[in-house]
Amino acid sequence: MSTAELLGKQEYKYGFITDIESDMIPRGLDEDTIRLIVEKKNEPEWMLQFRLKAYRQWLTLTEPKHWPNLVYPEVNYQGIIYYSAPKQRVKKASLDEVDPELIRTFEKLGIPLTEQKQLAGVAVDAVFDSVSVATTYKEKLKKHGVIFCSFTEAIREYPDLVKKYLGSVVPTNDNYFAALNSAVFSDGSFCFIPKGVHCPMELSTYFRINNSESGQFERTLIVAEEGSYVSYLEGCTAPKFDKNQLHAAVVELVALDDAQIKYSTVQNWYAGDEEGRGGIYNFVTKRGKCAGRNSKISWTQVETGSAITWKYPSCILLGDNSIGEFYSVALTNHAQQADTGTKMIHLGKNTRSTIISKGIAAGKSNNSYRGLVKVMPKAEGARNYTQCDSMLIGSNCGAHTFPYIEVMNNSSRVEHEASTSKISEEQLFYLQQRGISQEDAVSLIINGFCKDVFLQLPMEFAVEAQRLLGLKLEGSVG
Amino acid sequence: MLEIRDLYASVDGNEILKGINLHVKKGEIHAIMGPNGSGKSTLAKVLAGHPAYEVTRGEVIYEGKNLLEMSPDERAREGVFMAFQYPIEVPGVSNAQFLRLAYNEKRRHLGEEELDPLEFKDLLKQRAKVVEMDASLMNRSVNEGFSGGEKKRNEILQMAVLEPRLSILDETDSGLDIDALRIVANGVNQLHGPNTAMLVVTHYQRLLNYIVPDFVHVLSQGRIVREGGKELALELEQKGYDWLKASNGGPNGLGVTAN
Numbered sequence: 001m002s003t004a005e006l007l008g009k010q011e012y013k014y015g016f017i018t019d020i021e022s023d024m025i026p027r028g029l030d031e032d033t034i035r036l037i038v039e040k041k042n043e044p045e046w047m048l049q050f051r052l053k054a055y056r057q058w059l060t061l062t063e064p065k066h067w068p069n070l071v072y073p074e075v076n077y078q079g080i081i082y083y084s085a086p087k088q089r090v091k092k093a094s095l096d097e098v099d100p101e102l103i104r105t106f107e108k109l110g111i112p113l114t115e116q117k118q119l120a121g122v123a124v125d126a127v128f129d130s131v132s133v134a135t136t137y138k139e140k141l142k143k144h145g146v147i148f149c150s151f152t153e154a155i156r157e158y159p160d161l162v163k164k165y166l167g168s169v170v171p172t173n174d175n176y177f178a179a180l181n182s183a184v185f186s187d188g189s190f191c192f193i194p195k196g197v198h199c200p201m202e203l204s205t206y207f208r209i210n211n212s213e214s215g216q217f218e219r220t221l222i223v224a225e226e227g228s229y230v231s232y233l234e235g236c237t238a239p240k241f242d243k244n245q246l247h248a249a250v251v252e253l254v255a256l257d258d259a260q261i262k263y264s265t266v267q268n269w270y271a272g273d274e275e276g277r278g279g280i281y282n283f284v285t286k287r288g289k290c291a292g293r294n295s296k297i298s299w300t301q302v303e304t305g306s307a308i309t310w311k312y313p314s315c316i317l318l319g320d321n322s323i324g325e326f327y328s329v330a331l332t333n334h335a336q337q338a339d340t341g342t343k344m345i346h347l348g349k350n351t352r353s354t355i356i357s358k359g360i361a362a363g364k365s366n367n368s369y370r371g372l373v374k375v376m377p378k379a380e381g382a383r384n385y386t387q388c389d390s391m392l393i394g395s396n397c398g399a400h401t402f403p404y405i406e407v408m409n410n411s412s413r414v415e416h417e418a419s420t421s422k423i424s425e426e427q428l429f430y431l432q433q434r435g436i437s438q439e440d441a442v443s444l445i446i447n448g449f450c451k452d453v454f455l456q457l458p459m460e461f462a463v464e465a466q467r468l469l470g471l472k473l474e475g476s477v478g
Numbered sequence: 479m480l481e482i483r484d485l486y487a488s489v490d491g492n493e494i495l496k497g498i499n500l501h502v503k504k505g506e507i508h509a510i511m512g513p514n515g516s517g518k519s520t521l522a523k524v525l526a527g528h529p530a531y532e533v534t535r536g537e538v539i540y541e542g543k544n545l546l547e548m549s550p551d552e553r554a555r556e557g558v559f560m561a562f563q564y565p566i567e568v569p570g571v572s573n574a575q576f577l578r579l580a581y582n583e584k585r586r587h588l589g590e591e592e593l594d595p596l597e598f599k600d601l602l603k604q605r606a607k608v609v610e611m612d613a614s615l616m617n618r619s620v621n622e623g624f625s626g627g628e629k630k631r632n633e634i635l636q637m638a639v640l641e642p643r644l645s646i647l648d649e650t651d652s653g654l655d656i657d658a659l660r661i662v663a664n665g666v667n668q669l670h671g672p673n674t675a676m677l678v679v680t681h682y683q684r685l686l687n688y689i690v691p692d693f694v695h696v697l698s699q700g701r702i703v704r705e706g707g708k709e710l711a712l713e714l715e716q717k718g719y720d721w722l723k724a725s726n727g728g729p730n731g732l733g734v735t736a737n
Contacts, residue, residue, distance in 0.1 A: 424566075425529060425530065426566055427566050429526075429527075429528055429529065429550060430562065430565070430568075431576075431580075432527075432550040432554065433526050433527075433550050433553075433554050433560055433562075434551075434576070434580035434583075434636060434640065435551050435554035435583040435584050435640065436551060436554075436579055436580055436583055438549075438551065440579065441551075444568070444576070444579065445568060447570070447571070448569055448570025448571035448619065449570055450570070451570035
């Protein structure tokens with residue numbers, strides 16, 4: 001079978017659509033839209049002001065179309081529906097009251113929400129289009145003082161915490177997409193780990209876009225107080241549509257003295273078809289602030305989906321001795337484009353950062369790593385190690401590396417290593433000669449290539465990520 | 479077990495094999511010798527199914543089946559094994575992980591239960607003795623950073639794990655010092671029995687001091703030009719490959735036929 005035939009066989013198994021009645025607002029965006037969202041969500045005045053400020057800033061900003069290595073048609077921001085929520089008869093008081101259709105949807109995605117089937121050891125916040133529909137293990141976590149709830153609930157129940165930290169890492173005017181998100185975000189997850197608490201289970205949010213014309217603008221805020229620890233997982237899928245959908249999220253992390261946040265993502269938004277029709281435009285701002293001494297923020301991402309990925313999970317290393325890490329696997333196939341990487345901003349003394357990036361390009365896709373390592377004058381003794389490896393599958397794809405290094409003191413050390421390789425016929429033949437099928441051989445080589453990143457993922461996620469890469473590459477060599 | 483009839487093969491349009499005939503029975507060891515460029519390694523790769531080689535004529539019957547119709551991995555699962563002249567590195571994949579995957583593929587093919595990592599570890603430990611292989615090499619990436627000798631031993635370890643019926647050793651002696659050669663040959667001999675067969679491709683006679691062939695076939699310019707018993711190898715060693723040119727054996731030569 002030819003490469004193209006094999007590629008055609010590959011199916012996106014999360015591409016189904018849930019038939020559910022939605023409460024939508026008319027498409028388009030102006031100040032009235034924002035007032036409408038605030039009204040729908042019954043939000044306080046300070047949220048309205050936060051959103052309006054962001055919206056006015058957004059109007060003055062321009063879309064970053066020139067510097068990323070991405071090509072896509074103009075996005076019509078007035079053609080998007082900014083709020084879409086599944087209709088519910090009554091406000092859910094417990095999981096049993098969540099629409100069974102939604103429960104079934106998440107079950108199909110491998111995310112059981114009902115009490116008896118919940119994933120052991122993982123608390124899940126399930127977000128469907130614009131709203132959070134269920135959060136599991138809330139009570140159990142509360143006993144440990146851990147707050148894990150939807151953003152809507154956080155605004156209502158914990159306004160002081162939200163006011164204090166919202167926008168403290170990613171200001172509303174940070175960039176075009178962050179400003180847009182700040183103006184219209186409809187839900188997301190909020191986590192708060194109090195002083196000295198080691199969060200007893202993994203926390204996770206599962207994002208699902210269902211409506212073909214709504215964008216998804218979610219917001220995640222994680223605050224880890226002194227000496228606390230949390231591991232957070234994020235997963236995402238969307239149905240197959242011929243049209244592109246916009247996803248512009250903002251994630252803010254705050255780690256105080258001696259706190260640790262481990263944030264892992266497996267991104268599998270619909271990537272569009274072979275010709276590049278449809279798929280998600282994924283424009284995401286993720287940033288963590290190591291505010292306290294000896295704090296640590298670690299990003300691990302496995303990016304396999306989306307038609308366009310524009311994403312640079314970053315760390316601001318403010319506290320002395322703080323540590324930032326970025327482990328990334330970005331895989332592009334068919335007509336996908338990814339421009340992804342990180343920013344490590346060293347401000348405190350003896351701050352350390354590690355960047356391990358693995359880019360895999362197949363089909364006619366384009367895969368770019370873009371990373372900034374910035375060491376400020378006061379960051380004495382700062383260290384960075386960066387390793388960027390690219391792997392090409394076939395000869396119609398592209399891999400690029402754009403490292404930016406700015407060092408403003410002479411006691412710091414910055415290292416950068418890069419490599420590009422290709423899966424060779426000899427390697428495949430060798431593995432096949434041992435009885436391993438060609439597809440398994442490709443998976444094995446790719447998983448070996450990504451090993452340093454997979455080791456950072458929680459066990460179940462690592463297994464899922466490996467399986468996903470295999471699936472995504474099925475038949476792309478031949 | 480293996481019947482090669484009038485086999486022609488080419489790579490990049492260059493014809494390398496020009497009518498090979500060979501019959502291998504269970505329990506036999508056949509040595510394939512010949513000067514550089516005679517087609518020895520090509521024959522090995524064609525039998526293993528390397529995609530760069532195109533068979534233009536002839537047939538190969540293995541255990542009653544048309545070998546040339548099978549993909550390389552199918553051939554492997556059917557019991558055809560090739561020890562590579564230049565074993566390939568697979569970064570990030572541990573030797574143990576790779577071997578377990580290959581081993582379980584074969585088990586599945588035979589309709590047997592797969593082994594879990596712990597069960598497999600025991601099996602691996604036991605098989606590693608065949609080539610006196612250090613346990614530390616099991617957790618390292620496949621062939622990455624291995625010395626030449628370790629790579630060749632690793633090939634025989636794979637053979638020990640997969641228990642092929644037909645083994646093709648492609649220049650397994652190249653790059654080995656005398657101690658490593660002895661270990662490798664000793665391992666190969668332990669793996670040979672009445673139900674297996676081997677094709678030993680080699681340029682030099684020295685390997686055949688340790689792995690004693692039942693038949694020796696000498697290739698030149700893509701044809702078998704001489705065939706005989708193990709003494710033919712010794713004669714070649716003495717007289718050199720130039721002797722063949724002088725005596726011009728023609729197809730299948732003047733020697734004793736193996737069939």
